[in-house]
Amino acid sequence: MAGLFGSAAASQNNTIGDLKQDVELGSPPEDSISDLAFNPNPTDPKDFLAVASWDKKVRVYEILSNGQGQGKVQLEHDAPVLSVDFFKDGSKVLSAGADKMAKVLDLNTGQGVQVAQHDAPIRCVRYFEANGTPMAVTGSWDKTVKYWDFRSAAPAGTLQCQERVYTMDVRENLLVVGTADRYINVVNLKEPTKFYKTMQSPLKWQTKVVSCFTDSQGFAIGSIEGRCAIQYVEDKDSTLNFSFKCHRDTPQGNTTSVYAVNDISFHPQHGTFSTAGSDGTFHFWDKDAKHRLKGYPNVGGSITSTTFNKTGSIFAYAISYDWSKGYQGNGSTYPNKVLLHPVLPDECKPRPNPKKR
Amino acid sequence: MGKKKRGHPDVEDILARPWCYYCERDFEDLKLLISHQKAKHFKCDRCGKRLNTAGGLSVHMNQVHKESLDKVENALPNRQGLDIEIFGMEGVPEDILQQHNQRIITNFYTAQAERHAVTGNPPPGQSGGQGPAKKIKIETPEEIKKRLAEHRARVAAQKAAGGTSAPLHVPADDQSPGQGASPFPPPQAGFPYPPPGAPGAPPFPAAHAYPPAYPTGPSPPPGAPAAFNLPARPPGGGAPAALPQRPPYMFNGAGAPPPGYPAGASTVDELISSGARHGDDIDHMIRMAEAGIKPAGKPAEDAGGEKKGKKDKDKNTRMVYADNEVSPEEKMALLPRYRFTAVA
Numbered sequence: 001m002a003g004l005f006g007s008a009a010a011s012q013n014n015t016i017g018d019l020k021q022d023v024e025l026g027s028p029p030e031d032s033i034s035d036l037a038f039n040p041n042p043t044d045p046k047d048f049l050a051v052a053s054w055d056k057k058v059r060v061y062e063i064l065s066n067g068q069g070q071g072k073v074q075l076e077h078d079a080p081v082l083s084v085d086f087f088k089d090g091s092k093v094l095s096a097g098a099d100k101m102a103k104v105l106d107l108n109t110g111q112g113v114q115v116a117q118h119d120a121p122i123r124c125v126r127y128f129e130a131n132g133t134p135m136a137v138t139g140s141w142d143k144t145v146k147y148w149d150f151r152s153a154a155p156a157g158t159l160q161c162q163e164r165v166y167t168m169d170v171r172e173n174l175l176v177v178g179t180a181d182r183y184i185n186v187v188n189l190k191e192p193t194k195f196y197k198t199m200q201s202p203l204k205w206q207t208k209v210v211s212c213f214t215d216s217q218g219f220a221i222g223s224i225e226g227r228c229a230i231q232y233v234e235d236k237d238s239t240l241n242f243s244f245k246c247h248r249d250t251p252q253g254n255t256t257s258v259y260a261v262n263d264i265s266f267h268p269q270h271g272t273f274s275t276a277g278s279d280g281t282f283h284f285w286d287k288d289a290k291h292r293l294k295g296y297p298n299v300g301g302s303i304t305s306t307t308f309n310k311t312g313s314i315f316a317y318a319i320s321y322d323w324s325k326g327y328q329g330n331g332s333t334y335p336n337k338v339l340l341h342p343v344l345p346d347e348c349k350p351r352p353n354p355k356k357r
Numbered sequence: 358m359g360k361k362k363r364g365h366p367d368v369e370d371i372l373a374r375p376w377c378y379y380c381e382r383d384f385e386d387l388k389l390l391i392s393h394q395k396a397k398h399f400k401c402d403r404c405g406k407r408l409n410t411a412g413g414l415s416v417h418m419n420q421v422h423k424e425s426l427d428k429v430e431n432a433l434p435n436r437q438g439l440d441i442e443i444f445g446m447e448g449v450p451e452d453i454l455q456q457h458n459q460r461i462i463t464n465f466y467t468a469q470a471e472r473h474a475v476t477g478n479p480p481p482g483q484s485g486g487q488g489p490a491k492k493i494k495i496e497t498p499e500e501i502k503k504r505l506a507e508h509r510a511r512v513a514a515q516k517a518a519g520g521t522s523a524p525l526h527v528p529a530d531d532q533s534p535g536q537g538a539s540p541f542p543p544p545q546a547g548f549p550y551p552p553p554g555a556p557g558a559p560p561f562p563a564a565h566a567y568p569p570a571y572p573t574g575p576s577p578p579p580g581a582p583a584a585f586n587l588p589a590r591p592p593g594g595g596a597p598a599a600l601p602q603r604p605p606y607m608f609n610g611a612g613a614p615p616p617g618y619p620a621g622a623s624t625v626d627e628l629i630s631s632g633a634r635h636g637d638d639i640d641h642m643i644r645m646a647e648a649g650i651k652p653a654g655k656p657a658e659d660a661g662g663e664k665k666g667k668k669d670k671d672k673n674t675r676m677v678y679a680d681n682e683v684s685p686e687e688k689m690a691l692l693p694r695y696r697f698t699a700v701a
Contacts, residue, residue, distance in 0.1 A: 015419075015423040016423065032689075034686070054689065054695060078697060079690075079695065079696075079697030080689075080690065080695045080697075082686060082690075098690045098695060098696075098697045099697050100697070121690055121697065123686065141687065164684075164687070166684050166686075180682065180683070180684070181682075205676075205681055206680075206681045206682075206684065208684070224676065224678050224679075224680075224681070225674075225676055226674075226676075248674070254673050255673045255674065255675050256673065256674045256675065257674075257675050257676075257677055258674045258675065258676045258677060259676075259677045259678075260677065260678050260685075278677055278678060279677075292423060295423055322685055323678075323685035323686070323688055323689045324677050324678035324685055325677060325678070326688075
């Protein structure tokens with residue numbers, strides 16, 4: 001939310017970050033970008049960024065030290081790709097989309113293999129490990145979540161959900177599934193076929209995104225009504241739950257335009273997180289201090305997806321049309337690109353003494 | 358002569374009242390002033406937090422909302438600055454303070470002189486009868502209406518007591534031209550019109566501007582009343598006997614009076630409603646006046662304003678993507694461009 005006087009404030013108090021250092025990724029997808037994922041393997045010196053797009057392709061770029069990206073491999077689906085995730089060792093990429101299947105792309109061979117099948121488009125795919133065994137979990141608009149072990153064409157397990165799956169996130173043993181009609185299901189991946197907890201989203205509007213804390217103690221929920229909720233899994237922590245407004249315009253007269261929170265990404269080291277919205281801005285927050293660390297000016301188009309690299313030194317965000325304004329909002333001139341924001345040390349660090357200030 | 362309490366405070370009392378630098382309003386005590394300032398001028402429009410000073414609010418906006426405050430809310434145009442730190446009466450610049458006191462003193466003496474003019478009393482200390490001339494009483498439409506209502510009540514009581522034979526006063530003239538929305542034409546010069554203030558009649562100042570012919574939509578030429586129009590009426594409404602006969606309207610009496618109207622007004626209502634079919638708004642206004650209802654316009658407006666104010670507080674929001682049932686991705690996926698058709 002670039003406030004009316006945002007630019008003036010920026011120079012004074014440093015709460016508005018700048019985007020001057022951001023680097024645009026060369027040869028981006030030809031259509032809206034649906035998801036981004038960085039290689040999570042900490043031992044890999046290189047950074048790889050996987051980009052899923054509505055142009056039916058998954059592209060994997062190698063991010064060079066100068067910030068430039070270089071196309072490495074790409075994989076074609078039969079329909080728009082809606083979700084992408086890396087294997088833990090960074091050797092393979094999982095992708096899923098409207099063609100109702102999920103595929104694994106081997107970065108070394110460049111070969112793709114189908115590993116999952118649903119009855120409706122797969123909205124979300126995530127990699128996880130069950131007792132050291134690599135697995136994939138897929139969530140689909142057919143109202144199911146399925147687990148796959150890459151060996152069998154049949155799912156290793158199925159979870160029937162109340163509604164269409166809109167978003168999922170995994171961290172360690174925590175799987176959070178957000179569906180239509182504001183259901184939030186929490187699954188302990190040690191018992192993957194039953195819901196550890198089912199709740200209605202604390203937000204009153206459609207769930208757009210869920211994202212687990214780095215310590216997997218809870219998760220953040222973003223809704224289409226410019227609001228985020230911080231939710232802890234265990235009831236004992238429920239006093240720490242809260243929600244806050246974000247991604248809203250400064251009021252014009254007596255109306256405020258409210259935008260969807262499109263993505264939430266947690267910083268792998270600091271545990272702070274970013275929100276990015278349909279309004280074309282992203283912000284860094286500290287949930288423990290309940291403080292906004294940094295806001296950024298409008299990037300010129302809706303931000304559809306964000307992610308941090310493994311060390312948290314790069315914040316990647318995708319600018320493309322998210323259909324939030326229907327047909328009217330679309331146009332051939334709408335930006336469609338991925339930007340890499342170098343994260344400065346102070347941008348995402350939580351404040352040492354939140355109470356003091 | 359001892360000093361009489363008139364409800365008019367002394368100038369010293371007024372000068373002693375604390376007042377708000379930002380909006381010049383004065384208050385009973387300092388506590389009230391401070392709470393006023395916190396509520397009106399130092400309140401955060403984002404979260405409603407009330408700060409003690411403009412500087413405090415500025416810091417709050419900066420730290421909490423990452424925005425900068427550029428002016429004090431609800432302040433007079435030349436008092437919006439953040440450079441002066443005001444808390445209650447502290448921090449008000451000396452020259453502004455002097456200006457304020459000067460204005461209070463001036464206002465006080467003007468008001469006092471006016472009161473003396475109204476009452477005809479000499480100012481205290483001045484003996485003798487050479488005071489300023491008594492001010493001419495000018496009634497506001499509200500006052501006239503009030504008097505009219507009283508009069509009507511009297512007439513109604515009279516009627517109830519003395520049978521139905523007593524003719525009714527037609528109180529149509531309480532729609533004074535000052536009413537703004539009134540579509541009445543201005544008074545026509547040269548119209549034979551009894552001078553206001555006829556002997557014995559209480560003055561109805563509003564009547565002098567009232568067109569003698571009751572207009573029915575397109576107003577007929579003055580002096581040529583249409584069949585149903587009210588005949589010209591002397592402005593002195595005090596003497597019912599002076600009213601012309603109204604037999605032609607009596608046939609309307611069969612209709613029941615609209616509910617809620619005073620019984621005494623029924624025939625008048627009927628005649629007006631039949632007479633002013635075309636001018637519905639006029640009709641409506643008159644009915645309202647008949648029923649003793651104040652013009653609906655202003656109170657409604659006030660209520661509207663209040664509501665608006667409340668809405669301001671809870672900030673109307675407009676969601677850019679408002680479909681709570683279906684995600685935008687699902688809509689996109691249904692487009693022909695993206696739709697997946699399984700390969701056979």
